[in-house]
Amino acid sequence: MKADAFIAMEERLGAHNYHPLDVVLTRGEGVWVWDVDGRKYLDCLSAYSAVNQGHCHPRIFKAMVEQAARLTLTSRAFRNDQLGRFYEEICDLTRSHKVLPMNSGAEAVETAVKTVRKWGYRVKGVPEDQAEIIVCRNNFHGRTITVISFSTDDASRDGFGPFTPGFRIVPFGDIDALSSAVTPNTVGFLVEPIQGEAGVILPPAGYLKAARSICRDRNIVLILDEIQTGLGRTGKLLAEEHEGIEADLTLVGKALSGGFYPISAVLSNSEVLGVLQPGEHGSTFGGNPLACAVAREALKVLVEEGMIENAARMGDYFLKGLNQIRTPGVREIRGKGLMIGMEFHPEMGGARPYCQRLKEKGILCKETHEHTIRFAPPLVITRETVDWALDIIRSVIEG
Structure with a gap:
């Protein structure tokens, strides 16, 4: 079948809740993907950072096949021989004390919300049903009813009410606003170290460190959503490391399986996750043996193959090259590691036309918040490939 036939099939039978570029992919390897018509593209989105290790990494594939031949699912009604090993390895790597495995990023966020509320009632002594969690404007933490209840994106909220109460929204990067929003009923502060969907927005230097201090001083759980920023994307294992802090509760997902299987995890200490009892x-x-085996290998290849360090080097190089592009249409280029945003002035007509032209020249990327292109290739990208990409990006943006 040709691409047009696949597209027509999707449009006829599928819900229209996405607006993808019209490319139909059929194969991937490393940083490259191929469409059904045989065209080759550089993947500069990495499935929203779920494919940090590159497409179809052979070691992760081998681990998945071997585990799938033995045991795939037990449910948590029984134990399996992969879950404890996964706990031990991810705790050692991230210096965590406790783990709660789930399937998706949104589930991890929901888990965090439930857990810190219960911690607030059982440990902090907040009156029942009065717990408040502070979040940031322009956040993106998923699309469940509770998560969109504290979104400021009208498109995510329109027509989906009534919404879950218990959230206070402050500007991202404004430490004074965070401090002022705290009340005796505040149990948590949920924040992305870098706002990805908002357009790769970095907070001021020192913001996370100051937030860490406020949370510690006022007995609040600091929750870092590292579902996109974590696992090497910013040139560190976790983005919190750039400011030398440790969250009370860290959420990881996406690249936790290298793109092979849905798995996410809530990482924390015994005090916070210890409030959950059986049945709650x-x-x-969540925690099935196939997912755990895949995640164990995905973490190993990140570390053993130097992908995190490569993300730091190639990210600096990529960002420097993008900043050498000369055009009045670009408002700002910003990023950390291989998480980079190129924002256009509103009068340029949005970022999507540039994404479409880049697709025609062999680079796949996606607009976010209308005016920004996100460049986030797999962490295995080489300097030679970055140079090739920069030449094409320059020709499209300056042309």
Whole structure:
């Protein structure tokens, strides 16, 4: 079948809740993907950072096949021989004390919300049903009803009310606003170290460190959503490392499986996750042996193959090259590691036309918040490939 036939099939039978570029992919390897018509592209989105290790990494594939031949699912009604090993390895790597595995990023966020509320009632002594969690304007933490209840994106909220109460919204990067929003009922502060969907927005230097201090001083759980920024994307294992802090509760997902299988995890200490008792929270697939085996290998290749360090080097190089592009249409280029945003002035007509022209020249990327292109290739990208990409990007943006 040709691409047009696949597209027509999707449009006829699928819900229209996405607006993808019209490319139909059929194969991937490393940083490259191929469409059904045989065209080759550089993937500069990495499935929103779920494919940090590159497409179809052979070691992760081998681990998945071997585990799939032995045991795929037990539910948490029984134990399996992969879950404890996954706990031990991810705790050692991230200096965590406790882990709660789930399937998706949104589930991890929901888990965090439930957990810190219960911690607030059982440990901090907040009156029942009065717990408040502070979040940031322009956040993106998923699309469940509770998560969109504290979104400021009208498109995510329109027509989906009534919404879940218990959230206070402050400007991202404004430490004074955070401090002022705290009340005796505040149990948590949920924040992305870098706002990805908002357009790769970096907070001022020192913001996370100051937030860490406020949370510690006022007995609040600091929750870092590292579902996109974590696992090497910014040139560190976790983005919190750039400011030398440790969250009380860290959310990881996406690249936790290298793109092979849905898995996410809530990482924390015993005090916070210890409030959960049997029967209070869980998931049929959460912590299944197939997901755990895949995640164990995905973490190993990140570290053993130097992908995190490569993200730091290639990110600096890529960002420097993009900043040498000369055109009045670009408002700002910003990023950390291989998480980079190129924002256009509003009068340029949006970022999507540039994404479409880049696709025609062999680079796949996607606009976010209308005016920004996000460049986030797999962490295995080489200097030679970055140079090739920069030449094409320059020809499209300056042309």
